[in-house]
Amino acid sequence: MPPGIPDGMSAAVLKVNGEEYPVVFPSHHTLLEVLREECQLTGTKHGCELGECGACAVLVDGKPVLSCLQITTDVIGKSIRTVEGLQKGNDLHPLQETFADLGAAQCGYCTPGILMVAEALLENEPEPDNEQIAEALSGNICRCTGYHRIIEAVKWAAAKQRGDDWRPAEALFMGSEIPD
Amino acid sequence: MVKAISKLNDELADATESQLKIIGKPFRRVDGRAKVTGQTQFADDVQFPRTAYVKLVRSTVPHARIKNIDFSAALAMEGVLGTLIGEELPDKFGILPVSEDEHALAVDTVRFVGDALAAVAAVSEDIAHAAALAVEVEYEPLLTISSVEEALCTPEPQIHEYADDGNIHKKVSLKFGDVEAGMEQADIILEDNFFYEGSNHLALEQHSAIAFAEDDDRVTLYSSTQCPHYVHRALTKTLDIPASRIRVIACSNGGAFGGKSDPFNHEIVVAKLALKLGRPAKITLTREEVFYCHRGRHPVQMHLKTGFRKDGTMTAQHLRTTLDGGAYGSYGVASTYYTGALQTTTYKLPNYWFEGARAFTNKPPCGPKRGHGTPQPRFGFEVQLDKAAHRLGIDPAELRLRNLLEPNTITANWLQIGTIGLKECIEAVVRGSGWKERYGKLPEGRGLGLACSAYMTGAGLPIYWNHMPQSGVQIKLDRSGNVAVFCGETEIGQGSDSILAVVVAEVLGIDLKDIRLCVGDTDLTPVDLGSYSSRVTLMVGHAAKQAAERARDKIAEAVAEHMEVPKDSLVFANRTVFPADEPENAIEFSEAVVIAESRFGTLGTTGSYIPPRAPGRYRGAGVGPSPTYSYSASVLEVEVDPETGLYEVIKVWMAHDIGRALNPVLALGQIEGSIYMGLGEAVMEEQAFRRLPKRLSGALVHKMPSMLEYKSPGFHDMPEMTCYMIETDDEQGPYGAKEAGQGPLLPIMPALANAIFDAVGVRVDQVPIHPDFILKGLQAKKNGRDPRVGPTSFPDVDYGEPLIVHTPAQGGDGRAANDPKASKKGLRSASGTMKKREDALKEHSSATLTTD
Incomplete structure (x- = not known):
């Protein structure tokens, strides 16, 4: 010592x-x-x-x-x-951008942990599906969002990292269309 | 961009919308960047040099007199800085003026396992923890009261002497209209017993507070609180220093859900220790301690009796409730009223009798959790409506449509209703789920359930009686073009900062980035009562709008003079100001401020909001009024395994009358979060207790004060969700907005129970719904018995003589027609129905259904 x-x-x-x-x-x-x-x-x-x-x-x-x-x-x-x-200089990481824009962070308390686990997932799996994301994040609890936005934000960030212009369904931004 | 939001009133909506610049668009929340970068400063992230770390010494017994507290071993430890006991904070506090029954540290008596009775401070958290464990406490045990039934039959020893009757903290009986005549008009009368288990908020952030003294009688406290103003009041009461010298700063909360809306003992303790020790004092609760803080959902037993005509319309309802309140008052008196107050806000209910009683028990105190007191009776009501629909052969959705309340009416219990988008909500989820084609027709094991709800957009009255604004906003503008907005509101994750900012940005035609917020600081910001009762969007929104409009008016006056154009012709948009017909003559917003500052001097405006007065004038009429009510309807699809009773929620359709979504992404987040939290309560969450065996003290202890055992839904537990927003543009809401954070939770629990019935024909009349309940029902069905699981009895409670209030339809004036208070005195001896304690303990009460 x-x-x-x-x-x-x-x-x-x-x-x-x-x-x-x-x-x-x-x-x-x-x-x-x-x-x-x-x-x-x-x-x-x-x-x-x-x-x-x-x-x-x-x-x-x-x-x-x-x-x-x-x-x-x-x-x-x-x-x-x-x-x-996570940030590069003053630029947000794609996960940070999509979490902020999609409301995947509400109180933001679980967010740092979830972002890090999601980052590890994306390092290994550039195009994860819902089940892979849920499995990777199954050890993280969020009490605010109901999880859907988190899954969609991870997919959105993965798309951004791949240079794909996929984005979550419009229903996540404006609500669902009521069918006739 | 497709506008998916459905409009109730197209013309009005279009007129409002055509003028809106940011409101209604899915902008990034103003604190979004801070939250994803780890910059948001939660209370435990606040650090000061020389901090004294504080631990509370908590009772290990459920009910006892404190004989002696021995600090000698603790004080002998190196690094211990000081101690605190109850006598040093002799004044009681509590959120409600009618139940100020808490000492920051117990004086004489401890009332539950976890009740704080002393504090130790040390140079590190480790040492404080060890020192707290080294404090020797000698107890003289008192009889433990573990349930409502025990409280009813154990008037002595009283947990609190001020209770209405023995250990019954509060009794309410309110009778609106002619309930007996209503029941006689009914073709069928349904009577059911329901039970709703308590649950914890489980906000991911544990409570934390840090205080420092700035003078011998001046102190600042940072805390994870939803209501800095109420904490400020509690500190004023207990610290014995003037209110003007106490500053409370609410940090962003890492979730709250009602669990951080009481003033807490630990907040008072660190403020006192900061003054006593002359150095910052900090406490962060462990998860176990959060379960002792609690203030969560009250366990509620219900007896619900409703009369229906053959066509499904209702003639009368009689609701009796009991609440297991735990050891302190908290919001409990309000919670008691809330188990009855909102039953009338959804459907036409011409005659209504509500009786409620809250018991003191030796458990952590219950209080407000998302939906405060209303999810429990809503569960009973919506399940009973499903039963009525089946009895009467009416489709459950149709039955509700036939009973819809008219907009802009006054209910039997004198609540003023505004717009109602419930019909549209029901139609949306019926269409979305394919209800008409699929309900009652799915294969065995698959089922759909429907339920509705209504909720307040802000409590009409403040916690303590006063005539001041419930929300205030100040705006400071200067030549930079930056607009600083000051408001006492508290960001708990719901997006209140964004609502405050967007309203100001909308009025002044500037960017969100041009706004600097200063919030939740009792020294620097005007009072806002706090983030509770879904009040922030409406009340802060109104106050912000008024302050911003006054600022716009001032600027417009100066600019109009300067440009020699009429004031009313000026448009504020795109960070510029211009005459409507001369957009080419636009000046920068900052330049407009320069003109105004030159003309008027330093610029500042205020805005405030007081809700309209409700028409009810009877004792108890203060609980339930709101400027307007939100409405929700939900259909839930479930798959049940008939062999095991295991089930899975497959999908939830939710339609919510939100008035107007100021930010659709934030609003949807509230709706989805409500579905999630409702599912947690419906499926698994319970704050349950058990008695230790005799050889282990026989104490009443929390069954699962850790996240390892207290189960909450994870990623794999969430079904698919489809959310519809219905905009009703309510004239009481800013830009027409109503609440979104609580109402959509309410239909989930009954929708699940109703779906399980559709799937396997089993009625479960209590939540959470455990698979073994379903299995029990399936076995009963197989054996030809009633396939119903739930409480079979309701406690014998003497609620006292009811307060009679004539309804609007009866020509009432909102006042009570009698004064039963005088006859209340003889209550204790009049309770001739009380059982002997031993008998009650032997009986299988509903409360023990989920606690053995």
């Missing part, structure tokens, strides 16, 4: 969103706690403390991880990505 670091504490340089964060933290603290408290990256949220809600999901080496269950000391040296790392 480096000098000045007492028992029960750890010191490390975390790699988050491609940047280095030197942190000192209680060794038992989860990645969620260290990201929020030591790195000041409060975009990652907490909702249940036991891996049920998905609000805390981040990517570790490209894979979704529930940061509330992830002991920080185990991810030292790994590449961590959080919602703060």
Whole structure:
């Protein structure tokens, strides 16, 4: 242990969103706690403390991880990505654009976790169908939207990334047409 | 772009629409970017140096006197900064003036497992947590009251001394019209018992609050609250410092659904500790603690008796309810009235008797959840209508159409109704679902169910009596062309910030990006009562419109002088101002502001809104009035496995009378979210309790205070949804708008029960509907017994003498015809029907149906 670091504490340089964060933290603290408290990256949220809600999901080496269950000391040296790392400069990531435009984020509390899991999905599957999206996101709870807009926003973002001009049905913007 | 929204009044709608620039278009919500980038600052994201982290010490027993609190072990821990006990905050508070029964920290008595009785503060959350666990509390147990039935037969010990009768917190009996005569006119009378289990809001964000002192008697609190104004009032009451020195800032809420509309003990505790310790004090509840905070849906038992003529029209209704209120008042008195108040707003109900009673029990307090008190009786009513339709051989949709309330009428209980788009809603879901071709004709195991509802667009009265505006907006403009809008409203995810901004942008003809909002700050923004009762779009919308129109008027006056054109000829659009017939002479909006600022000096306007006074004048008439009501109709399709009772909701069609959708994407989001939350309650969610075995203290504990056990719908649980919006352009709404966030939840639960009946012929008269209930019904059917599952009895409650109110049809004046208050005194001894506690405990009550 480096000098000045007492028992029960750890010191490390975390790699988050491609940047280095030197942190000192209680060794038992989860990645969620260290990201929020030591790195000041409060975009990652907490909702249940036991891996049920998905609000805390981040990517570790490209894979979704529930940061509330992830002991920080185990991810030292790994590449961590959080919602703060989605934007390119001042441009929103396609997922961020479609979530904002389609109302897939209401209160926005579950959104960072869902965006990260969706990002991992799109890395592997550029054209996911509804079931693949639902399966990927089945560990995330959203209490506001009823989920449909989230699925459609992921598909829309995937289309944008592919350069496809597909967009969700007009009914999602203006309501459904009443049949005669 | 196809305009899918259906219009009730084409001419009026077109006239309004032709002038609209942004309203009605699906724009990106103004906080959309912040929410997808992680920039939105929720309360727990607010951090200050030197923060003291606070933990509450919570009761481990359901009902007891506090004999002693020993902090010695806690105080011996390194890093502990201080403690707080109830005596240091001696003044009680509570959201309703009639039930201020909470101490920030329990004084003398704890009333449920989880009741907070002390607080500890430390330099880290870990140390605070360990210290809170190290606090030794000595209890002297009191009798536990676990259900309405137990409350009825256990008047002593009283959980609160101010209760109406023993442990019955509140009793209501309101009789409108001649119910007995109405029942006599009926060809058939249906009587049913229903039960609706309680549930938690389960907002994904746990409550959090952080306070800091700015002087020896000045404090600022950031909190996840829907109602900063009411928190401000509670702090004023409990901290003993002037209201002018307390500042409450509502952060964006990570979901709320009613669960953050009470002022909470933890908010008061951190404010007090900030003043006591001289450093910021912060608390963030764990998920378990959120279940103790609760204020969720009341478990409600109902006995519903309705008279029908052969043609399906209704002659009279008598509704009795009991509410399991938990340990404190919260909004409970209002909730009690709400289990009866809105029964009259959907269909013609000429005679109506409502009796309601709320019990105190040793459980976390119930309060308002999306639909506040009305989903429970709506469930009973709409299921009973389905039963009536079958008894009378009338199609369930047709039966409802025959009973539709007339627009612009006053109901039997003196509620002023505005526009009603329910007929169009029913027709939409009937057509969309292929109801006429498919209802009653699907193969065994498949079924359709229909239900309707109505809901308030904002409570007509504030929580506490006053004559001030319920919503206020201030606008500041200057030469930059930026428009700063100040309003006490609170963004809880529903999009209130966007509504505030779009109304101002619409009036001034500017972009949303030209507007800076300052909201939910009791020091800086004019009072808005909060994000509850679906009031924001209507009330904030009106206040914003008035303030913006006054600003436009001021600018127009100066510009008209400057251009030498009539003021009325000026158009504000595309960030410019121009005479209607000379668009080529347009000037930039910012230039127009420069002209006005030069002419009048610094510019600022205000707007405010007070709802119209409702016609009811009787005691209790304050609950139910609203400027206008929204309407919804839903058809739900279900598939049931007749072997197991397992079922799946296949599809939901929902039509909602929204008045006008100010932003269709936001409005649809509210409708879809309501369907989702309704399904959660209909299918799985329950805030249930159990008694531990004797050897483990026998305490009454929460069955599932974690998200691991409290089940809520996930991605795979959602059916397909088709949503129709019907615009009725209500003259009481800003640009004709009504609410969308609560009404569409209400039809879901009864539509599911009705669909299950269509699928397999089993009636389930309680929610949530568990597959084993259906299986039980199927077995009963097989054995030739009544295939109905649900409560078989209703508690014996003495509601007292009813308040008699003559209806408008009877020539009433909105006042009560009698004054039964005088005779209320003898109630306790008059309750001769009470059972012995032991007998009641032995009996299989409906409340135990879902709690064993």
